Amino acid sequence: xxxxxxxxxxxxxxxxxxxxxxxxxxxxxxxxxxxxxxxxxxxxxxxxxxxxxxxxxxxxxxxxxxxxxxxxxxxxxxxxxxxxxxxxxxxxxxxxxxxxxxxxxxxxxxxxxxxxxxxxxxxxxxxxxxxxxxxxxxxxxxxxxxxxxxxxxxxxxxxxxxxxxxxxxxxxxxxxxxxxxxxxxxxxxxxxxxxxxxxxxxxxxxxxxxxxxxxxxxxxxxxxxxxxxxxxxxxxxxxxxxxxxxxxxxxxxxxxxxxxxxxxxxxxxxxxxxxxxxxxxxxxxxxxxxxxxxxxxxxxxxxxxxxxxxxxxxxxxxxxxxxxxxxxxxxxxxxxxxxxxxxxxxxxxxxxxxxxxxxxxxxxxxxxxxxxxxxxxxxxxxxxxxxxxxxxxxxxxxxxxxxxxxxxxxxxxxxxxxxxxxxxxxxxxxxxxxxxxxxxxxxxxxxxxxxxxxxxxxxxxxxxxxxxxxxxxxxxxxxxxxxxxxxxxxxxxxxxxxxxxxxxxxxxxxxxxxxxxxxxxxxxxxxxxxxxxxxxxxxxxxxxxxxxxxxxxxxxxxxxxxxxxxxxxxxxxxxxxxxxxxxxxxxxxxxxxx
Numbered sequence: 001x002x003x004x005x006x007x008x009x010x011x012x013x014x015x016x017x018x019x020x021x022x023x024x025x026x027x028x029x030x031x032x033x034x035x036x037x038x039x040x041x042x043x044x045x046x047x048x049x050x051x052x053x054x055x056x057x058x059x060x061x062x063x064x065x066x067x068x069x070x071x072x073x074x075x076x077x078x079x080x081x082x083x084x085x086x087x088x089x090x091x092x093x094x095x096x097x098x099x100x101x102x103x104x105x106x107x108x109x110x111x112x113x114x115x116x117x118x119x120x121x122x123x124x125x126x127x128x129x130x131x132x133x134x135x136x137x138x139x140x141x142x143x144x145x146x147x148x149x150x151x152x153x154x155x156x157x158x159x160x161x162x163x164x165x166x167x168x169x170x171x172x173x174x175x176x177x178x179x180x181x182x183x184x185x186x187x188x189x190x191x192x193x194x195x196x197x198x199x200x201x202x203x204x205x206x207x208x209x210x211x212x213x214x215x216x217x218x219x220x221x222x223x224x225x226x227x228x229x230x231x232x233x234x235x236x237x238x239x240x241x242x243x244x245x246x247x248x249x250x251x252x253x254x255x256x257x258x259x260x261x262x263x264x265x266x267x268x269x270x271x272x273x274x275x276x277x278x279x280x281x282x283x284x285x286x287x288x289x290x291x292x293x294x295x296x297x298x299x300x301x302x303x304x305x306x307x308x309x310x311x312x313x314x315x316x317x318x319x320x321x322x323x324x325x326x327x328x329x330x331x332x333x334x335x336x337x338x339x340x341x342x343x344x345x346x347x348x349x350x351x352x353x354x355x356x357x358x359x360x361x362x363x364x365x366x367x368x369x370x371x372x373x374x375x376x377x378x379x380x381x382x383x384x385x386x387x388x389x390x391x392x393x394x395x396x397x398x399x400x401x402x403x404x405x406x407x408x409x410x411x412x413x414x415x416x417x418x419x420x421x422x423x424x425x426x427x428x429x430x431x432x433x434x435x436x437x438x439x440x441x442x443x444x445x446x447x448x449x450x451x452x453x454x455x456x457x458x459x460x461x462x463x464x465x466x467x468x469x470x471x472x473x474x475x476x477x478x479x480x481x482x483x484x485x486x487x488x489x490x491x492x493x494x495x496x497x498x499x500x501x502x503x504x505x506x507x508x509x510x511x512x513x514x515x516x517x518x519x520x521x522x523x524x525x526x527x528x529x530x531x532x533x534x535x536x537x538x539x540x541x542x543x544x545x546x547x548x549x550x551x552x553x554x555x556x557x558x559x560x561x562x563x564x565x566x567x568x569x570x571x572x573x574x575x576x577x578x579x580x581x582x583x584x585x586x587x588x589x590x591x592x593x594x
Contacts, residue, residue: 008025010050361582
């Protein structure tokens with residue numbers, strides 16, 4: 001069994017950002033442990049999630065034994081059941097009331113019998129929670145709450161849940177992070193057992209000292225591009241590749257370089273500390289020539305071949321690096337102001353003060369409308385503004401608005417429902433007048449929400465605050481309490497994309513564990529129950545982190561409304577758009593009674 005990636009590319013959510021993966025072509029085989037190595041942002045996590053069937057590629061294809069992953073914008077469950085993804089922070093995958101329920105949720109898609117489930121759970125506990133002594137109890141008591149475990153124990157439990165279903169492909173994202181030494185030993189043992197059973201494993205990691213001795217292949221990523229596909233031993237002989245990828249050398253390689261300076265050369269086959277120690281002692285006693293004689297003939301031939309191909313490999317790596325640099329320069333030139341101004345569509349160059357003015361005018365016009373026709377006219381500019389967004393951003397808006405529309409509909413139905421006890425019996429009715437009044441208010445709220453969503457998607461938080469500072473500058477000069485209002489509004493706008501981001505993250509977790517053939521960013525109704533509580537807890541945690549961050553940075557009232565707006569640039573186009581907005585606002589006021 002093999003996974004084949006053909007010219008795979010995954011675009012970034014923001015149009016001005018470089019692609020997360022760019023033209024990646026590689027084949028991964030069963031019975032091998034493949035390492036994904038690269039600095040932060042190189043595309044390791046994206047590649048893992050793409051292999052797991054969670055992220056659709058924007059170009060290229062991915063096949064499992066010649067069967068395409070994506071069929072009708074979904075991945076068949078037959079493929080998903082063979083993938084076992086463990087996220088970078090496996091403790092965040094936990095949401096059930098007990099360890100027993102965690103295992104039950106992970107095993108549910110596989111339709112095991114009760115006896116099979118017991119065996120799977122027992123095997124996972126035996127592998128990941130061995131007793132420390134004869135009388136020691138297991139840490140993962142099935143009735144215990146997973147949230148009562150320590151951080152390291154929850155991470156180990158997350159790994160246990162990922163391997164309990166015995167997937168053919170084990171996909172691990174930084175699995176050794178946050179694990180104590182004993183847990184790392186268990187992890188390496190689990191990887192060896194999985195490989196010996198014929199399964200394949202793909203491990204994204206920075207911990208080369210731990211995983212390189214166990215690996216069969218190393219894929220080196222840089223800025224979303226695959227720049228090297230080589231054997232672990234070649235990594236030790238080519239430290240320049242790690243430096244090209246923006247990575248530092250692992251301790252073992254640094255130690256080898258230090259010994260080389262001292263006159264003790266270590267062979268490229270020394271991957272583990274034991275092998276290094278053996279070669280250090282032997283080199284010291286017998287000299288480097290004797291060590292060379294002890295090497296097997298096939299390793300000597302491999303070393304000679306590597307030397308012959310060294311020039312060619314250097315040229316290839318340099319070419320790939322040069323292409324990456326050229327692409328980076330083009331991106332930088334195309335978005336030189338991307339750190340200060342969001343370049344989503346045509347809105348990136350708009351002054352944030354203009355956006356605030358247009359937003360306030362639109363909200364005011366919407367609030368002043370008393371009839372359906374006039375309110376519908378205010379929806380037109382909002383719909384046109386959203387339609388100009390890139391397809392990915394627009395698709396995200398649609399998915400975010402679906403549950404909100406359902407909430408509005410339920411609210412309208414409940415508001416029109418009447419209850420009376422006439423004639424001594426309970427009678428239900430429905431008032432169209434009450435329902436229409438509520439629906440009109442809900443319609444108005446929908447328009448304001450859509451305008452707010454457009455604003456938050458097209459304006460970075462810092463630019464939003466700068467623009468708001470200018471808009472409220474007049475009130476500040478009049479000594480009005482505008483600072484608290486500015487802080488509340490800016491944080492509210494910041495929280496809108498945060499909610500969407502957390503929803504996307506939890507939908508990935510539920511889809512990875514639930515193995516449902518769903519479109520991206522969607523979940524099944526049956527999964528909403530387990531998902532809602534951890535989602536709310538995560539949002540509360542994010543809000544608390546934001547509050548703590550503000551306190552640590554000593555955010556005070558006088559520091560919010562400063563003079564940073566002088567850095568903003570108002571163009572002639574902004575003036576024309578502002579005049580047009582004022583004219584449209586006047587028209588909306590004139591039709592408020594239609």
